[in-house]
Each structure stands twice: as C-alpha cells, then as structure tokens.
Amino acid sequence: GLQRWGAPSLEALEAAVARLDAAQSALQAAEQRLADLLAGGTVEALDRRIDEIRRDLRDLDDQIARLQVYRLDPQAFAAGERQAAELERRRDDLQQRERQAQLDLVRSEVDPEEMYTLEETRQVLAARLQRLEDHAAALTILVDELEAARSELLSDVGRRIAAAAEPFVAPMTGGRYTGLVVEEDLSDVAVLAPGREEPIPWRDLSRGTQDQVYFALRLGLIHLIYGDTPPPLLLDDPFLTFDDRRAAAAMALLRRRAEQGQQVILLTYSPRYEEPWSAAVIHLTP
Numbered sequence: 001g002l003q004r005w006g007a008p009s010l011e012a013l014e015a016a017v018a019r020l021d022a023a024q025s026a027l028q029a030a031e032q033r034l035a036d037l038l039a040g041g042t043v044e045a046l047d048r049r050i051d052e053i054r055r056d057l058r059d060l061d062d063q064i065a066r067l068q069v070y071r072l073d074p075q076a077f078a079a080g081e082r083q084a085a086e087l088e089r090r091r092d093d094l095q096q097r098e099r100q101a102q103l104d105l106v107r108s109e110v111d112p113e114e115m116y117t118l119e120e121t122r123q124v125l126a127a128r129l130q131r132l133e134d135h136a137a138a139l140t141i142l143v144d145e146l147e148a149a150r151s152e153l154l155s156d157v158g159r160r161i162a163a164a165a166e167p168f169v170a171p172m173t174g175g176r177y178t179g180l181v182v183e184e185d186l187s188d189v190a191v192l193a194p195g196r197e198e199p200i201p202w203r204d205l206s207r208g209t210q211d212q213v214y215f216a217l218r219l220g221l222i223h224l225i226y227g228d229t230p231p232p233l234l235l236d237d238p239f240l241t242f243d244d245r246r247a248a249a250a251m252a253l254l255r256r257r258a259e260q261g262q263q264v265i266l267l268t269y270s271p272r273y274e275e276p277w278s279a280a281v282i283h284l285t286p
Contacts, residue, residue, distance in 0.1 A: 053098045057091065158182035165220025171253045172212045174245070180213065189213065211241050215250065219257075232263040237270075244272065251277040 162180040169191070170178050179192035181199045190199035191213060202210065215238060222230050233254075239247045255277050258264045266273060274281050 053094065053101070057094060057098070156184075158184040158186060160224060161186075161217065161220060163220075164224040165217045168216035168219045168253060169213065171256075172216050172246075172249055173209065174249050177209075177213070180217070189217070208241050208243065208246055211239075212246060212250070219253075230257075230262045232265060233257065235264070235266045237266075237268045247272060 159182070162182040166179045169180060175194075177191040177193050177200075181190040181192065183189070189202045191202075191205065191209075192199055202213075205213070222233070235254075239250050242250060251273055254264050254266070258279065266278075
C-alpha cells in the first residue's frame with residue numbers, strides 16, 4: 001500500500017516528512033537572518049547576507065525538488081501538501097525580500113566622485129557657518145558696547161533734563177513749583193514745591209499743571225540740545241487746557257524768550273494771546 005502513496009517504504013515516507021520539516025526549519029532560519037539583515041549594518045555585511053540568502057534559496061529549491069518525488073495522496077496527507085505549498089510561497093517571499101535587499105544595497109552605495117562633491121559642499125558650508133558665527137560674535141560685542149554706552153548716557157540724562165527745564169518751571173507755574181525730578185530711565189516725572197520735602201508725583205497733578213510741566217520740559221530739551229542758539233519755536237495752540245492765569249504766565253515766558261533772541265511763532269484761533277504779548281499779529285482769512 002505504500003507504493004500508491006508515492007513511497008517505496010514506510011522508512012522512505014518518514015524520511016520525506018522529516019526532510020519536509022527540515023526544509024521548513026531552514027526556511028524559518030533564513031527568515032530570521034533576513035530580519036537581522038533589514039535591521040541595519042554596513043554595506044559589506046549587507047552584501048554577505050545577500051549571498052547567504054541565495055545559498056539558502058538554492059538549498060530550499062533542492063529540498064522542494066526532492067520532496068516532489070514523494071507526493072502523498074491528497075486525501076490521506078493533505079497537511080503535507082499544504083506544508084509544501086507554504087514552503088513554495090515562503091520561498092517566493094524570500095526571493096522578493098532578496099530583491100529588496102539588493103535594491104537597498106544599490107541605494108546605499110555612493111559614487112566616490114559624488115562623495116568628493118558632497119565633502120566639498122560640506123567644507124564650504126562649514127566655512128560659511130564659521131563666518132556667520134564670527135559675524136554674530138562681532139554683533140554681540142557691538143550690541144554690548146552700545147548697551148553700555150546707552151546705560152552711561154541714560155545714567156545722567158534724567159538729571160540733565162531736569163536741570164535744563166528747571167528755569168522754566170517757576171515762571172510757568174507762577175512760583176507754585178520750582179523744580180523737577182526726572183527718573184533716569186525717563187519713565188516718570190515729579191515736581192518740587194516750596195515747603196515740601198518729598199517730590200509730588202506726576203499723577204497727582206491737575207491736567208493744566210501737567211501741561212505746564214510738559215511745556216517747561218520741552219523748552220528745557222531745546223536748550224539742552226541747542227544751547228544759546230535755539231531754533232525758531234513754532235507752536236500750534238499749545239495752551240488749550242490753560243486757564244487765563246496759566247496762559248498769561250506761558251505767554252510772559254515766551255515773550256522773554258523772544259526778547260533773548262529766539263523767534264516764536266504761535267498759531268491760534270484765540271484772541272487772548274494778542275495783547276500785550278505779541279510783537280506782530282497776522283490774521284488769516286479763509
């Protein structure tokens with residue numbers, strides 16, 4: 001009865017099944033080696049592993065060819081047929097992976113001339129990066145120097161502005177306030193009043209007094225910048241918030257500036273600035 005199954009003896013049939021199992025084990029080992037291959041490595045290692053896969057494929061082909069002699073009856077040994085078919089399928093899959101590994105090997109190989117070009121490009125970029133870093137370092141030094149100069153300038157500018165504006169504070173406020181305190185970072189201003197030890201903060205002043213102090217500061221800045229040769233002073237109705245007393249004090253101060261040689265031009269729609277403050281009045285008509 002063994003002849004009708006394609007085997008001359010029971011031992012031959014068992015040997016065929018054993019060889020089938022051995023072929024399956026060999027295929028699993030090949031798959032494991034392929035998994036190790038795909039995990040990475042050098043180009044040389046990849047090349048060697050491709051050769052190993054080829055040898056495994058040849059061994060599998062030989063084993064499958066030998067097993068064809070012992071084709072078993074489909075009804076009695078269906079499991080053996082399925083195993084053989086699975087071996088063939090896995091062989092095809094392994095061949096596909098071999099082709100993919102070869103493609104990866106080709107992609108991993110870089111032409112020596114291309115490598116030389118890439119190295120030249122890298123050196124050029126490295127030199128450019130070094131120049132940029134040197135430029136950035138120089139700019140950092142420049143910024144530090146400018147910041148130091150700015151700090152040195154601002155360390156005294158508040159006091160200088162307050163000193164330059166102080167001669168205008170008392171005339172503008174009718175003697176109610178006599179001086180200013182300007183923060184070094186120019187963030188705040190306070191006024192000094194006779195009989196008070198502490199300066200009065202800017203926020204505690206009325207709107208009219210704030211405008212008086214602002215005007216005194218502007219005159220002080222002009223004097224600080226131009227010294228004894230001030231430019232013409234062009235004003236566009238700067239005393240809108242002033243009552244008549246404040247307006248008279250401001251005009252008296254401007255009159256003295258004009259007598260000292262500074263030209264003052266005041267544009268306004270109000271007639272209260274004409275007499276006795278103005279040396280000349282020009283009426284503009286639409």
